[in-house]
Amino acid sequence: MDGVTEMIDALADRVAGGGVVVLSGAGLSTESGIPDYRGPSGVARRHTPMTYQTFTRDPLARRRYWARSHLGWRLMARAEPNDGHRAVARLQHGGLVDAVITQNVDGLHTAAGSPAVVELHGRLDEVVCLDCGNQVSREELDRRLREANPGFDARVAAVNPDGDVDLDDAAVAGFRTVDCTFCPAGTLKPDVVFFGETVPAPRVARCFALVERARLLLVLGSSLTVMSGRRFVLRAAKLGIPVVIVNQGPTRGDGYAALTVDAPLGRVLPALADRILGPVPGGLAGSDPVGAGASAGAG
Numbered sequence: 670m671d672g673v674t675e676m677i678d679a680l681a682d683r684v685a686g687g688g689v690v691v692l693s694g695a696g697l698s699t700e701s702g703i704p705d706y707r708g709p710s711g712v713a714r715r716h717t718p719m720t721y722q723t724f725t726r727d728p729l730a731r732r733r734y735w736a737r738s739h740l741g742w743r744l745m746a747r748a749e750p751n752d753g754h755r756a757v758a759r760l761q762h763g764g765l766v767d768a769v770i771t772q773n774v775d776g777l778h779t780a781a782g783s784p785a786v787v788e789l790h791g792r793l794d795e796v797v798c799l800d801c802g803n804q805v806s807r808e809e810l811d812r813r814l815r816e817a818n819p820g821f822d823a824r825v826a827a828v829n830p831d832g833d834v835d836l837d838d839a840a841v842a843g844f845r846t847v848d849c850t851f852c853p854a855g856t857l858k859p860d861v862v863f864f865g866e867t868v869p870a871p872r873v874a875r876c877f878a879l880v881e882r883a884r885l886l887l888v889l890g891s892s893l894t895v896m897s898g899r900r901f902v903l904r905a906a907k908l909g910i911p912v913v914i915v916n917q918g919p920t921r922g923d924g925y926a927a928l929t930v931d932a933p934l935g936r937v938l939p940a941l942a943d944r945i946l947g948p949v950p951g952g953l954a955g956s957d958p959v960g961a962g963a964s965a966g967a968g
């Protein structure tokens with residue numbers, strides 16, 4: 670019995686009917702060099718994630734965040750979409766996937782050519798002023814931070830999905846943050862949803878509307894640990910919309926899934942797109958997703 674072929678067949682059977690809404694998470698971007706801190710490799714976060722409350726109330730914590738993030742941005746800005754992102758874009762252009770809801774803040778779906786992406790938790794390459802609401806690009810802020818911190822040099826140990834890196838206290842103390850240029854001393858924040866912060870209601874409503882119209886909810890690379898993403902699986906399940914999950918390792922949505930596939934996304938998704946749409950001319954057609962396993966659940 671060929672388990673890999675059967676797995677791709679089972680996925681293709683579900684996806685080929687179209688009307689698919691994708692919900693993607695950090696696991697889709699790990700192959701782009703952005704670690705999935707909840708993924709199967711068991712990489713724990715090196716420090717407590719910044720909460721909205723700490724960021725807004727504690728200037729020192731904010732300085733630490735920006736110092737780390739300033740270094741992490743180098744790596745984030747270099748990250749490129751992988752075969753999984755590209756396969757999702759192909760499925761969209763092929764008319765099978767109607768929309769992508771992503772929990773990722775890396776912008777890689779859009780970079781891969783996906784036309785309709787709802788970035789649930791915002792984008793790390795955009796910055797907003799908490800006082801006047803003005804938005805600027807991270808590129809512009811990066812330029813200002815480099816000017817304010819000439820020669821700033823510190824150890825880059827690891828990068829997390831939100832762009833943090835480890836940094837010692839002395840380096841943080843020497844870092845200069847910059848304020849909004851549109852209002853007096855306005856506090857700048859990456860335009861991403863921090864822990865302790867809620868996703869803007871209109872954005873959530875838009876996602877629910879997409880899920881409710883879907884024929885199939887396809888979860889890609891999310892362990893569905895946080896309710897922010899899991900609620901869409903719960904809504905689909907409640908409405909009898911089938912849920913299919915492709916993720917490395919178990920997820921908190923497995924009990925609701927009609928099909929779960931435990932496999933590397935960068936290999937399964939291109940094989941899936943090839944199976945339904947035909948191979949990309951000159952592409953890596955027929956790459957063998959070794960090490961994959963699938964199981965069909967109830968529903």
Ligand SMILES: [Zn+2]
Pocket residue numbers: 798799800801802803849850851852853855856
């Ligand atoms: Zn401002």
